[in-house]
Amino acid sequence: MLTRASDTKLPISTEYIENPVPVDVTLRNILDIWKHTTEFQKLESLLKLVTPRKVTKIVGIASGSMEFGPDDEDCTYRSAMQHSMMITIKESIGKMTDKKIKCYAQDPRYTAVDTWALAEYNCEVLEDPKALLEIDDDCILFSCCPALPLKEITVDFARPAMLIWDRVVDEPNHGRHNPNSTRVQNMIRNEYVCHEFWDLREIGTAPFRSELVAYIRRQAE
Ligand SMILES: C[S@@+](CC[C@H](N)C(=O)[O-])C[C@H]1O[C@@H](n2cnc3c(N)ncnc32)[C@H](O)[C@@H]1O
Numbered sequence: 001m002l003t004r005a006s007d008t009k010l011p012i013s014t015e016y017i018e019n020p021v022p023v024d025v026t027l028r029n030i031l032d033i034w035k036h037t038t039e040f041q042k043l044e045s046l047l048k049l050v051t052p053r054k055v056t057k058i059v060g061i062a063s064g065s066m067e068f069g070p071d072d073e074d075c076t077y078r079s080a081m082q083h084s085m086m087i088t089i090k091e092s093i094g095k096m097t098d099k100k101i102k103c104y105a106q107d108p109r110y111t112a113v114d115t116w117a118l119a120e121y122n123c124e125v126l127e128d129p130k131a132l133l134e135i136d137d138d139c140i141l142f143s144c145c146p147a148l149p150l151k152e153i154t155v156d157f158a159r160p161a162m163l164i165w166d167r168v169v170d171e172p173n174h175g176r177h178n179p180n181s182t183r184v185q186n187m188i189r190n191e192y193v194c195h196e197f198w199d200l201r202e203i204g205t206a207p208f209r210s211e212l213v214a215y216i217r218r219q220a221e
Pocket residue numbers: 061062063064065075078079082106107108109128143144145146147148208
């Protein structure tokens with residue numbers, strides 16, 4: 001479990017290590033790398049399939065901290081890449097619609113520095129569970145490997161125009177924290193079309209070791 005100092009709120013567990021690169025620099029660099037990938041181009045072309053004018057916000061859940069991460073893997077890099085994806089989705093939909101698109105993010109691991117760095121890109125950090133309450137039919141929901149039953153919560157809350165999350169498989173117990181229940185499987189099968197934007201065999205370009213795919217709501221196409 002992540003332990004925080006009562007005054008600074010910074011993680012104090014020895015299992016967590018600090019990103020040696022300042023968070024704003026990390027985010028700026030990874031954002032630049034992400035914008036030059038073919039995966040970004042593919043994702044951008046998928047956004048055109050969602051009727052963009054129906055999208056009012058991006059909700060990003062459990063994308064981790066860019067400042068501190070468990071030291072067993074490069075979590076701060078993953079986090080910066082996932083936030084870069086959220087930011088570019090917001091920017092692309094904004095350009096397509098000429099509207100200001102909101103972006104909300106929630107993860108209990110965020111530090112004040114994460115919150116500040118995200119605010120630079122007009123991405124607002126909300127306390128649990130406020131970003132979950134923003135999930136509605138007009139949002140694009142982004143999440144990779146969340147440690148909460150987000151798929152189950154989404155089935156109850158809404159039918160987002162687009163879901164970018166871990167592939168829903170026909171195994172209810174696959175995904176310890178975020179199960180693919182029968183209700184989740186039915187929602188995806190009956191109401192969404194799956195699009196791949198990542199060559200999942202290319203480990204070098206797929207930093208998440210997760211089957212991240214995009215689901216577009218049928219009525220949103
Ligand atoms: C396995 S990590 C994945 C982090 C990141 N998405 C990645 O792929 O590296 C699970 C994440 O879920 C977050 N999480 C747990 N409970 C949450 C909640 N109620 N709301 C948002 N995020 C939550 C954790 O803090 C952690 O960052």
